[in-house]
Amino acid sequence: MAEIAYWEAIRRAHDEELANDRMVIAMGEDIGVAGGTYKATSGLYQKYGPDRIIDTPISENSYTGIGIGASMAGMRPIIEIMSINFALLALDTLINAAAKIRYMSGGRASCPIVMRTPGGTAHQLAAQHSARLARMFMSTPGLRVVTPRGPLDAYGMLKSAVRCNDPVIIIEHESMYNMRGEVPDQETFRPLEGAEIVRVGTDVTLIGYNYSVHLCLAAAEKLAAMGVSAEVLDLRALRPIDRDTIRRSVEKTHKVVIAEEDEATVGVGSEIISIIIEECFFALDTQPVRVHAADVPVPYNRQMEKAAIPNADDVLAAALKVLGRV
Amino acid sequence: MNVSDQKRLLREMIFYRRFEERSFEAYMERKIGGFLHLYSGQEAVATGVLEMARCGHDYVITGYRDHVHAMKAGAPAREVMAELYGKVTGSSRGRGGSMHIFDPTVNFMGGYALVGQPFPLAAGLALACKHKGTDQIAICFLGDGANNQGTFHETLNMASLWKLPVLFVCENNLYAIGTRIDRSSAVTDQYKRVGAYNIPSSQHDGQDIDVVMTAARDAIAHVRGGKGPYFIEFMTYRQRGHSMSDSNAYRSKEEERKWLERDPINIYGDRLKKAKVLTDADIAAMEKAVLDEIENEIVRFAEESPEPRVEDLNLYCLDDHPDPRWIGPLSQGDHNG
Numbered sequence: 098m099a100e101i102a103y104w105e106a107i108r109r110a111h112d113e114e115l116a117n118d119r120m121v122i123a124m125g126e127d128i129g130v131a132g133g134t135y136k137a138t139s140g141l142y143q144k145y146g147p148d149r150i151i152d153t154p155i156s157e158n159s160y161t162g163i164g165i166g167a168s169m170a171g172m173r174p175i176i177e178i179m180s181i182n183f184a185l186l187a188l189d190t191l192i193n194a195a196a197k198i199r200y201m202s203g204g205r206a207s208c209p210i211v212m213r214t215p216g217g218t219a220h221q222l223a224a225q226h227s228a229r230l231a232r233m234f235m236s237t238p239g240l241r242v243v244t245p246r247g248p249l250d251a252y253g254m255l256k257s258a259v260r261c262n263d264p265v266i267i268i269e270h271e272s273m274y275n276m277r278g279e280v281p282d283q284e285t286f287r288p289l290e291g292a293e294i295v296r297v298g299t300d301v302t303l304i305g306y307n308y309s310v311h312l313c314l315a316a317a318e319k320l321a322a323m324g325v326s327a328e329v330l331d332l333r334a335l336r337p338i339d340r341d342t343i344r345r346s347v348e349k350t351h352k353v354v355i356a357e358e359d360e361a362t363v364g365v366g367s368e369i370i371s372i373i374i375e376e377c378f379f380a381l382d383t384q385p386v387r388v389h390a391a392d393v394p395v396p397y398n399r400q401m402e403k404a405a406i407p408n409a410d411d412v413l414a415a416a417l418k419v420l421g422r423v
Numbered sequence: 424m425n426v427s428d429q430k431r432l433l434r435e436m437i438f439y440r441r442f443e444e445r446s447f448e449a450y451m452e453r454k455i456g457g458f459l460h461l462y463s464g465q466e467a468v469a470t471g472v473l474e475m476a477r478c479g480h481d482y483v484i485t486g487y488r489d490h491v492h493a494m495k496a497g498a499p500a501r502e503v504m505a506e507l508y509g510k511v512t513g514s515s516r517g518r519g520g521s522m523h524i525f526d527p528t529v530n531f532m533g534g535y536a537l538v539g540q541p542f543p544l545a546a547g548l549a550l551a552c553k554h555k556g557t558d559q560i561a562i563c564f565l566g567d568g569a570n571n572q573g574t575f576h577e578t579l580n581m582a583s584l585w586k587l588p589v590l591f592v593c594e595n596n597l598y599a600i601g602t603r604i605d606r607s608s609a610v611t612d613q614y615k616r617v618g619a620y621n622i623p624s625s626q627h628d629g630q631d632i633d634v635v636m637t638a639a640r641d642a643i644a645h646v647r648g649g650k651g652p653y654f655i656e657f658m659t660y661r662q663r664g665h666s667m668s669d670s671n672a673y674r675s676k677e678e679e680r681k682w683l684e685r686d687p688i689n690i691y692g693d694r695l696k697k698a699k700v701l702t703d704a705d706i707a708a709m710e711k712a713v714l715d716e717i718e719n720e721i722v723r724f725a726e727e728s729p730e731p732r733v734e735d736l737n738l739y740c741l742d743d744h745p746d747p748r749w750i751g752p753l754s755q756g757d758h759n760g
């Protein structure tokens with residue numbers, strides 16, 4: 098078991114899957130000769146060559162479409178989009194094509210692509226580099242959407258995504274690429290479905306995904322010091338979503354906070370609250386609270402950006418609210 | 424081309440025409456719903472190009488005007504008709520309809536409604552052929568209007584850059600719904616638009632199947648020979664409206680009459696008569712046999728086939744038999760990791 102960075106975990110998954118199956122290729126802007134914006138494919142161009150580590154022109158919609166077409170003919174492309182903001186250009190091929198081809202062909206064709214992209218706010222990148230958009234993919238039937246919170250899932254979910262027969266969107270995070278965590282030395286696969294209880298507790302459930310799991314963990318730490326036992330649930334997969342694990346946790350704690358880095362409207366938190374109401378409304382002691390971004394394009398100014406994006410103290414405050422401590 | 428192949432080609436085109444006209448009738452009887460884009464008038468293009476391809480081996484992909492491309496590529500006609508009827512025996516099990524005919528068993532990789540979307544998908548199919556090192560190629564049929572999409576420019580650039588074995592066939596029928604080509608395209612000769620991407624291209628008569636076949640043979644030889652993509656433009660005309668509700672008010676009767684005189688089936692039929700390959704009586708017999716086949720085999724199959732079961736609504740959204748190693752659930756030991 099070694100401690101490695103999130104970007105190294107992604108790189109290792111690429112390397113193993115490329116070595117395992119000649120039909121696996123990677124494609125994206127600056128991933129080859131330049132080694133990848135976040136180093137996630139560094140050294141692989143030298144190892145696997147230009148036909149398998151494909152540097153693409155800045156044509157998101159069409160290179161994604163090329164990956165989709167190749168996948169229909171048996172290939173396993175891992176498509177990198179430099180930022181989820183740029184994935185908006187590829188929505189036609191991702192949502193109108195990849196997500197629908199299996200269905201509209203009556204199950205006769207499939208698109209086993211992986212599209213990975215960082216989707217989160219980093220540091221003062223301003224409005225056009227800070228969108229999160231998980232909710233948009235999450236609402237699209239025909240896709241799988243996963244949000245690895247650390248190196249183990251970043252590694253093991255990418256490996257599973259390459260082998261799975263569905264189009265999988267992997268949402269990473271600009272602020273997590275250097276985060277370190279333990280990954281087993283032996284080959285490991287992490288499932289593309291299933292939420293995970295990452296901290297067991299009894300008094301309140303804090304639900305997060307991707308980076309917001311870390312806000313929940315930090316808040317849980319502070320709550321522990323105040324004598325509150327918080328359970329932290331990592332959704333891991335936004336589509337399909339694990340309703341059971343959510344229900345079981347809420348039936349235990351009876352109180353819920355949902356932390357998302359995205360805006361609230363028609364968002365992940367709204368969906369989770371709907372699920373809770375449908376699954377276990379009477380288990381709730383009090384109304385759930387959402388912690389979310391301000392309803393504005395993300396500003397550049399440092400203070401304003403901080404104010405727009407939720408942090409661990411916001412999660413803590415929300416937890417105290419549902420606990421009736423404020 | 425020998426005499427029996429010539430007869431077969433004429434029969435195929437007559438069959439495709441009758442198939443389309445019969446589906447028009449079924450639409451009027453409300454047995455077919457949605458949008459229905461007919462290919463009448465353009466038959467020589469798909470028939471001629473795919474006659475020169477290796478159907479079942481090469482990949483074929485196109486837009487929503489896809490029935491004839493699918494059938495010539497090898498999809499059974501009765502399954503295509505059953506798909507128009509929304510039946511479970513249809514090419515796409517009733518889930519796709521007219522615009523989304525699929526038959527991957529013969530490498531017909533679909534009809535797509537989004538204008539221009541098949542460009543990159545075709546290049547991707549070609550990338551896979553190249554990667555596997557087979558002698559397959561990908562053939563992408565699209566209309567003139569599709570060339571105004573970004574995917575046209577983006578894909579031509581990458582296909583050329585990576586020397587992908589893909590043939591782009593532009594069926595220039597002069598209109599994108601009701602917008603005539605000179606009102607939407609700054610350069611009306613579509614084959615000239617690919618010059619910027621270092622892809623060879625040419626323009627030909629799309630009404631004369633012999634011309635189509637000669638041009639397609641050379642273009643396919645170029646692509647299959649590993650020389651990269653080729654863009655071929657055929658001048659053609661749709662005899663019917665864009666879809667069912669179109670009255671063609673935007674084009675003149677004079678123009679329509681002029682193109683009807685260049686009907687691809689008549690051009691080829693007249694040539695075969697002149698060459699004494701067929702007589703008028705032979706052609707009449709052929710027409711009758713086609714009508715019988717369409718009525719008694721194709722339409723009947725579609726009418727008698729069952730509807731898909733509503734209980735199966737959720738099938739085919741994701742892989743219905745996923746491998747638990749990749750999909751989950753998380754085992755107990757995985758928790759708290």
Ligand SMILES: Cc1ncc(C[n+]2csc(CCOP(=O)(O)OP(=O)(O)O)c2C)c(N)n1
Binds near residue numbers: 536565569596
């Ligand atoms: C992206 C997109 N925009 C608009 C439409 C509506 N639409 C359907 S067909 C069509 C015209 C396409 O013309 P062309 O490519 O010349 O093909 P043709 O119908 O003439 O065969 C339009 C605008 C669409 N289906 N997809």
Ligand SMILES: [Mg+2]
Binds near residue numbers: 600
């Ligand atoms: Mg047109």
